[in-house]
Structure formats: structure tokens, C-alpha cells
Amino acid sequence: MPRLRVGIDVGSTNTDAVIVDEKGRLVYAVKHPTTPDVTTGILNSLKMVVEESKVAKDDIVAVMFGTTHGLNAIVQRKGLLKVGVIRIGLPATASIEPMTDWPSDLRRAVGDLKVLVRGGFEYNGEEIAPLDEEAVRRAAKRFKELGVEAVAITSVFSPVKPDHELRASEIVREVLGDIPISLSHTIGSIGLLERENATILNASIIGVMRRAITAVRKTMKELGLEHAKLFIAQNDGTIMSAEQAEKYPIFTVVAAVSNSVRGAYVLTGLENAIVVDMGGTTTNVGVLEHGFPRESSIAVNIGGVRTSFMMPDFVSIGVAGGSIVKVKNGEVTVGPESVGYELVTKGIAWGGDTITATDVALALGKMTIEDPKCNPERARKLIPQNLAVKAYEYIVRRVEEAIDKVKTKPEPMPVILVGGGSAMLPRKLEGASEVIRPEGAQSANAIGAATALIGATIEKTYSYEQVPREKALDEAKKEAIAKAIESGADPATVNIVMVEEISMPYLPGNIVKVKVKAVGRAKL
Numbered sequence: 051m052p053r054l055r056v057g058i059d060v061g062s063t064n065t066d067a068v069i070v071d072e073k074g075r076l077v078y079a080v081k082h083p084t085t086p087d088v089t090t091g092i093l094n095s096l097k098m099v100v101e102e103s104k105v106a107k108d109d110i111v112a113v114m115f116g117t118t119h120g121l122n123a124i125v126q127r128k129g130l131l132k133v134g135v136i137r138i139g140l141p142a143t144a145s146i147e148p149m150t151d152w153p154s155d156l157r158r159a160v161g162d163l164k165v166l167v168r169g170g171f172e173y174n175g176e177e178i179a180p181l182d183e184e185a186v187r188r189a190a191k192r193f194k195e196l197g198v199e200a201v202a203i204t205s206v207f208s209p210v211k212p213d214h215e216l217r218a219s220e221i222v223r224e225v226l227g228d229i230p231i232s233l234s235h236t237i238g239s240i241g242l243l244e245r246e247n248a249t250i251l252n253a254s255i256i257g258v259m260r261r262a263i264t265a266v267r268k269t270m271k272e273l274g275l276e277h278a279k280l281f282i283a284q285n286d287g288t289i290m291s292a293e294q295a296e297k298y299p300i301f302t303v304v305a306a307v308s309n310s311v312r313g314a315y316v317l318t319g320l321e322n323a324i325v326v327d328m329g330g331t332t333t334n335v336g337v338l339e340h341g342f343p344r345e346s347s348i349a350v351n352i353g354g355v356r357t358s359f360m361m362p363d364f365v366s367i368g369v370a371g372g373s374i375v376k377v378k379n380g381e382v383t384v385g386p387e388s389v390g391y392e393l394v395t396k397g398i399a400w401g402g403d404t405i406t407a408t409d410v411a412l413a414l415g416k417m418t419i420e421d422p423k424c425n426p427e428r429a430r431k432l433i434p435q436n437l438a439v440k441a442y443e444y445i446v447r448r449v450e451e452a453i454d455k456v457k458t459k460p461e462p463m464p465v466i467l468v469g470g471g472s473a474m475l476p477r478k479l480e481g482a483s484e485v486i487r488p489e490g491a492q493s494a495n496a497i498g499a500a501t502a503l504i505g506a507t508i509e510k511t512y513s514y515e516q517v518p519r520e521k522a523l524d525e526a527k528k529e530a531i532a533k534a535i536e537s538g539a540d541p542a543t544v545n546i547v548m549v550e551e552i553s554m555p556y557l558p559g560n561i562v563k564v565k566v567k568a569v570g571r572a573k574l
Contacts, residue, residue, distance in 0.1 A: 053574065054105055057500025058095055058115035059283070059309045060084055063330025063372060063390045064470065066496035067095035069103050069110070074316050074501040078103035079493040081470070083391035088119055089262055093269045100273050107274045111574045114499045116283030116305035119262045120255040124303070124353035127159040129261075130254040131200040131230070134193035135164035136186060136222070137246065138205035138214045142170065142178055148204075148246055153354040160254045163196060165189040169214045170206030173554075173561055174513045178206060181214045183221060190225035200230040200253040204246040208235035210511045230256045230297075237300060237359055240511050240563060244349050244358035251352060252300035259299035263292050279574060281538060286360045287312040287343045287498065288505025288569055291538035300359060303352060306495060308362045311336045311343040313498030314466040317488035323464040324453055324482070327495070328471035330372040331388040335452040336364035338466075340547070360507050365452045371471030372397075375405040375441045382440040384410075384448075394421070399429040409433060410441045411474035418473075442474075450480040457481060468494035503569040504539035506530050514560045522564060523549065530568035539570030 053072045058065065065084045069077040080098045085091040092115060100107065123129045135148045148164040149157050167189065169181035193201065201222050205214045212235040219231045232253040238245030263280065270276055282295035283305035295302055310327035314320070321341045327334045337344040343362040350361045368386020372393045376383050384407050389396045396402035398409040400423055411417045412426040413433045419426075453465060462483035467475055468491045477485045490497060508530040512522040527546050534544050548567035 052109045053111045054109045055500045056096065056099060056110060056113045056278075057496040057498070058092055058113070059306055059495035059499050060088055060092060060116060060118050061306060061329045061495065063388075063393075065091040065095045066493050067099035068493050068496040068500055069099055069105060070497060070500045074497070076490050076493065076497065077105065079490070079496070088117065088122060089265050092117065092262075093265060096266070096269055097273065100275070108277070110275055110278050112279045112281060112572060113266070113270060113275065114281045114283060114289050114502060115266065116309045116495070116499045117262060117302060118306060119258050120299045121303040121352070123255050123258045124156070124251060127155055129258045130159045131257045132161040132198050133163070133250055133253045134161070134189065134196075134198035134201045135250055136189055136201065136203045136218060137164065137166045138169040138181060138203070138218060139242070140166050140168040140179070143206060143242065146243065149250065151356070152247075156353060156355065160250060161198065163193065163198065165192070171208070171211045171214070173207050173210060173511065174516065175211045181217055183217070186218045186221045187225060190222045194226055198226070198229070200232070200256055201226065202232045202234070202246075202250040202253040204234035204242070204249050206242060207240065207511070208233070209240050209509060232256075237298065239358040239509055241349075241358055244356050247355045248300055248357040248359045251355060251357065252298060255299045256296060259302070260296050263296060279538070279572070281504075281572060283309050283499045283502060284360075284505060285362060286345060286505055286507065287362070287502060289499070289502040289572065290504060290506075294537045304361060307334045307336055307364050308343045309498035309502070310334065310468050310495040311338055311362065311498070312502055313494030313496070314338060314468050314488075315341050316497055316501045317468070317490050317494060318466055318486055320464055320466065320486075323466050324456060325466045325468060326449060326453065326472060326475070327469040328370050328449075328467070328475065329469045330393060330471060331370050331390050332366050332368055333370050333449060333452065333469075333471070334364050334366045335449070335456050336362055337456050342547070363456065365455045367448050367452050369407065369445055369448045371406070371408045371474070373407045375407065375410060375437070377437065382437060382444055384441050384444050394423065398432055399424050399426055401425070401428070405433055407441070407445055408471065408474065410438045410445070413438045414442055416442065416474050416476070445474070446476060446479070449475060453479065453481045467491060504534055504537050504572050505567065505569045506533035506537055507565065507567045508533060509563065509565045511554070511561060511563050514562055522562075526564045526566045527568070530566040534568040534570050538572055540573040541570070544568050544570035
């Protein structure tokens with residue numbers, strides 16, 4: 051019996067859905083316009099791909115989807131939970147309060163409720179002060195009175211020693227009962243403020259993720275797929291169980307970028323390459339390293355907030371298939387404004403009156419589109435040749451600049467083109483040793499989701515003077531493997547794929563940050 055997977059990925063213009071077999075080969079693919087509420091587009095795509103493909107529903111063993119629900123909620127300041135924030139660190143951390151550098155509207159949207167209490171540890175695991183349990187209890191009672199819907203707890207150097215966060219969560223649970231609690235040592239890196247920010251954001255979008263998962267499960271039941279397992283795409287190109295995603299939705303906010311990079315690997319087999327994903331509104335350029343998206347090494351800004359957690363390293367530009375071509379003072383530019391999913395009504399080639407990047411490519415014969423409503427001849431007649439040439443040169447130049455930005459070495463690298471809009475790009479690009487657009491490129495994002503492995507990353511800090519290196523690495527590896535299994539991986543398939551040791555010379559005591567990544571096949 052075939053063991054099929056459904057993969058769904060939400061883009062700014064289209065929501066893609068695919069069915070792949072156990073070897074990752076494409077069985078069927080559909081595109082549906084992304085809807086303003088995101089969820090409707092996901093559900094419609096799921097229904098379309100299952101019903102149109104006519105595959106036996108019993109053969110579908112898993113549904114994987116990547117979503118922008120969390121990111122949209124943060125950016126739009128909508129649907130966020132009211133979060134009670136506890137920072138454990140007095141007397142050492144009073145100078146900068148939680149959320150100090152947040153945009154004021156986002157701070158208000160999550161409740162702007164924070165309490166600082168005594169406790170926390172030094173970088174070497176020594177206690178700064180005993181945890182003030184009564185202060186935590188008072189904070190929890192206050193949160194209850196104010197109708198807090200989730201709690202975020204952060205302690206100084208908790209990645210080194212999380213004891214105070216764990217005890218504080220027990221106290222909060224005693225007072226508030228079954229409420230979502232996010233602990234910073236499970237989410238971010240060693241830096242206090244960025245880790246705290248990520249933890250608060252995580253707590254705020256748990257409700258959004260829960261509603262999305264509930265809606266998908268309901269549709270799966272309606273389609274007769276309640277037997278299939280549900281997984282959610284993570285930012286690093288792996289997936290985790292829906293249950294884990296409800297606890298850690300912050301790990302899913304930019305999964306769409308990683309899905310495309312991972313999909314490029316599946317379609318080409320190239321482990322190291324630059325991936326250009328051109329959709330309808332943006333083009334994202336990332337890097338494949340050893341078959342996975344390269345992770346960012348710097349703090350990432352989400353909705354105006356600096357955070358630290360696993361994120362892909364990519365450059366995003368507002369030049370894509372639906373980008374609007376403009377002329378100002380004789381200068382031709384493309385984007386960042388886009389007609390998005392309205393390309394098929396507003397684009398020149400479809401009878402509209404807006405010149406888009408796709409119209410330009412059609413007019414110059416750089417791409418073809420199999421759509422009976424698309425008329426390239428109309429674009430050729432209505433768009434001046436000189437304008438089309440200048441606009442196309444602008445598009446290519448912007449993409450080449452983005453490629454140059456993600457490179458860490460001057461030598462040319464293979465470039466893989468994916469996404470529906472990438473068909474317009476030339477087969478020669480500056481900085482590319484070769485340019486590949488594989489079959490199925492337009493659905494690479496959903497293919498990446500459908501074929502992803504379960505992944506888990508552990509980041510901890512050790513003093514090699516106190517803990518022998520071999521013991522520290524072994525502990526981190528075991529923890530990463532256990533977390534991958536908890537996220538839904540088959541224990542027999544889990545492997546360690548990355549171990550990093552980063553010395554921290556500005557701290558005494560031979561302090562080293564250890565990062566370990568484990569991956570395995572989903573247990574189906």
C-alpha cells in the first residue's frame with residue numbers, strides 16, 4: 051500500500067499543496083490563492099489536492115503544513131494572547147525592563163504586564179540569589195486577576211541552569227492551572243533580552259497556532275483523513291508534531307522560506323547551493339548547507355522586536371511575479387508593491403491595466419504560462435519594448451544583488467530557482483556557477499514541507515572547567531535526540547547532523563556554547 055504525504059505551504063500570493071510518495075516523488079500539485087485569514091486558503095488547498103488527485107484516502111499517512119499564522123499575528127498585532135511576563139534576575143537585571151525596546155502598539159497588544167523577581171544564575175551556574183517563590187506566587191495571582199491568557203518566564207543564564215524557570219512554572223501552574231507557559235531556556239540562546247523577547251512572542255501566538263491546528267484537524271476529519279498524523283514545518287527546514295507546535299509556535303514563523311530551500315534540495319539532490327524562491331510578492335534568497343537551510347548567526351527582527359532562536363539566513367526583496375512596474379523621472383523600477391494573487395485579473399496579459407514583472411517577462415518571451423486566459427501578445431502590444439527591457443534588467447539585477455549578499459565566499463556557486471515566478475529568470479546569473487530550475491520548481495515549498503525530517507536543536511552553555519568536554523557534548527546530543535523523538539521522530543532513524551562549539555572568551559572559566567541538531571524520519 052502506498053504511503054503518501056500531503057504538504058502545504060502558505061506564500062504571500064498562493065498556498066501550494068502537493069501529494070508525494072514515500073520516496074518524495076511528486077504525485078499531484080495544486081495552487082490556491084492565499085486568503086487574508088490564511089486558514090481558509092490552507093483548508094481549500096487541502097481539499098483541492100485530496101479531491102482532485104483522487105488518491106485513496108487510506109494511503110495518506112501524514113499532512114505537513116508550513117504557515118505564516120504566527121508571523122502575521124505579530125506583524126498585524128491581531129489575535130495575540132494577553133501575556134504575563136516574569137523575569138527572574140533581581141538584583142542584577144533591573145536596569146532594563148522587559149519589552150523596553152518593543153514597538154508600543156505590540157507591547158499593548160500582548161498586555162504589557164511584567165514582574166521582576168529575585169533569582170537567576172551566573173554564567174557558570176552559580177546562584178545569583180535564591181528564587182523568590184513568594185514574589186512569583188504574588189505575580190501569578192495578579193495575572194489571574196487581570197485575565198492573563200499565557201505566561202512567559204525568563205531567568206538569567208537559564209540555558210546554563212534552568213532550575214529557577216522550572217520551579218517558577220510549577221508555582222504559576224499551581225495558581226493559574228492549565229495555562230500556556232513558555233520557558234526561555236527551551237526557546238532562545240544565552241543573551242537575556244533577545245531570549246526573553248522570543249519567549250514572550252512565543253507565548254502570545256500560542257492561541258493563533260492552536261486555532262489553525264484545530265481548523266486543519268477539522269478539515270482532515272471531514273475529508274476522511276483523521277487517521278493521518280499532522281506535522282508543522284519549522285524555521286530550520288524540519289518539521290515537528292502538531293502538539294509540539296502548539297507549545298513552540300515561534301519556531302514556525304518563517305518556515306515558508308526554509309520549506310523552499312529544503313524543497314530545492316529534494317528536487318535537485320544538491321546539498322550546497324544558493325536557492326532563489328520567487329513568488330508573487332517577494333523573492334527570498336537562502337543557502338543550502340549540507341542539505342538544510344543555513345541558519346542565521348545574528349539576532350533576528352520579528353515585527354520590530356529583536357529575538358534569538360533558530361532562523362534561516364536569507365535575504366528578501368520586494369521583486370517577484372506580481373510586482374508592479376513603475377516609471378518615475380525616467381527611472382524604471384519594479385516593486386515592492388505587488389498585485390499578489392490578483393495578477394490573473396490586474397495583469398496586462400490577463401486583460402488588466404497594471405504592468406507587472408510577469409507581463410514584462412511574457413512580453414520579452416522570457417517565460418510562458420499555461421493559462422488560456424493569459425495573452426502574452428496583449429502584453430507585447432501594450433508594453434513599450436524599451437520599458438520592458440529596462441524593467442527586466444532591473445529584476446535580474448536585484449536578484450543578482452541578493453545572491454551576492456548571501457554568499458560568504460567570492461567563488462560562484464550553483465543557484466537553484468524555485469517558485470512560480472522564477473520561470474522568468476535567465477539561465478545565467480552573476481555569481482552563479484550554474485543555474486538550475488528543476489521540474490516541480492513551482493511547488494518546491496510544499497514539497498519541502500511534505501518531505502521534511504523531524505528536527506530538534508539544543509543550545510546550551512557549559513564551563514569545560516566544571517564539566518568535561520566529552521560529557522557536555524554527550525549530554526547535549528542525548529537531549530537533542532530525546533527532543534527529536536518527542537517531536538515525532540522514529541527513534542531508530544534519529545541522527546546527529548550538526549555539532550557546534552562556540553568559545554565565549556569574554557567570559558572566564560572556559561565557557562563554551564554548544565549547539566546540537568538531531569533529525570530523523572517522522573514516525574508514521
